[in-house]
Amino acid sequence: MFFKHFAASLAVTAGIGLASTSAYAAYPSQPVNVIVPQSPGGTNDIVARLISDKLAQKLGQPFVVQNKPGAGGNIGTAQAAREAADGYTVLFTISSAQAINPAIYKNPGFDPVKDFAPVAAVGSVPNVLCVHPSFPAKTLSEFITEVKAHPGKYQYASAGNGTLNHLLGAMLDEKGGLKLEHIPYRGVAPGMTDVLGGQVPIIFASLPSSIATIKAGKLRALGVSTKERNPALPDVPAIGEQIPGYNGELWIAMYVPKNTPKDIIDTLYKATESVLADPDVKKKYADLGVEPLNDNPEQLAKRLDDDLKLWGAIVKSTGAQVN
Known part of the structure; x- marks a missing residue:
């Protein structure tokens, strides 16, 4: 009788152990x-x-x-x-x-x-290099020529010091030999508001957040920050096509x-x-x-x-x- 109960207890314990192992293995539970x-x-x-x-x-x-x-x-x-x-x-x-x-x-x-x-x-x-429609350059090459001809004249907005759209501008200066003035905002929304209003002419904006504005003609897209062009904006060049080594996705x-x-x-x-x-x-x-x-x-x-x-x-x- 003792051995019968002992064997039954072992079977129950083993069953609990197997169930616990099985439950743990069945991720997620x-x-x-x-x-x-x-x-x-x-x-x-x-x-x-x-x-x-x-x-x-x-x-x-x-x-x-x-x-x-x-x-x-x-x-x-x-x-x-x-x-x-x-x-x-x-x-x-x-x-x-x-x-x-x-x-x-x-x-x-x-x-x-x-x-x-x-x-x-x-x-x-990708982030998109965007300018207000009043900006004198209509293409990326024209933009580079214009900014190089007037070092320090043009400003770009960012969501704040050290943010991606700040550092994309800094990379543009460094690799493209440009000199843009950085204007940090407390978030991307107020920066975008001032660019749309014409107070600041340039911004890097993520494609999902800017594509509707670009297609509505409220911003002009000049280049994308990734190595290759984006299918959503096939006519907009990658900045790296004209500034070797530029890539910031x-x-x-x-x-x-x-x-x-x-x-x-x-x-x-x-x-x-x-x-x-x-x-x-x-x-x-x-x-x-x-x-x-x-x-x-x-x-x-x-x-x-x-x-x-x-x-x-x-x-x-x-x-x-x-x-």
Whole structure:
């Protein structure tokens, strides 16, 4: 009798153990929190919600987007770094926060390499060199000629010191031999308002946020910041076509806290790869002017390393820093 009860207890215990192991292996078994360290309505937020909705359909659990803006993305990123490495927190971020902030902030609150494991890069977004319609240049070559002929005469607006649209202008000066005056604003919206009003003639604006204004004729697009032209603006050249070495894309990527198990990262990457092949996602990307990327974890790690070096050098040359 004793042995019968003992054997039964072993069977029950083994069953519980197998069930626990099975439940752990069946990732995800509960909702996944997606931290977006920027405000609602921006490019990263739009893409994060699109991909998160599709991941929920693929993996059978909600992917719940939480916007945690502040300090150029540092607040939400630092919070994500402190979360448990169990796959139930995903950071959906952009290159300006992950690759530029560590150079411009003395203490951003996180280390982009030591605190995170890369999952996938999902898209890239060009910034567009835009001018007010009254600007004398109608093409990129005319713009370069005009600005070189009048060093220091023209200003460009940015969302603030050390932001991507500031550093894209600084790179234009450095690689193109230009001399533009930088006018920092407290966010992209007031800067764009002054450019549309003609108070400042030049701005770098992300394609998704500016394409409607460009097509309405309220801004003139002269060049895109990526290596190649964007299909949404096929007649607008890449700046690098006329200024060798110029390339500054905004990429969007998924990370998880460091030490998240590899099988969870693999599950997230494979699901994301499938989502990016979805015709609905492809169409929405095209409408937004987002170029699809499909970096695996190793490729994303290389992309981040390259950009940390690129933007670190630009920040050093401009002296841009935020306390």
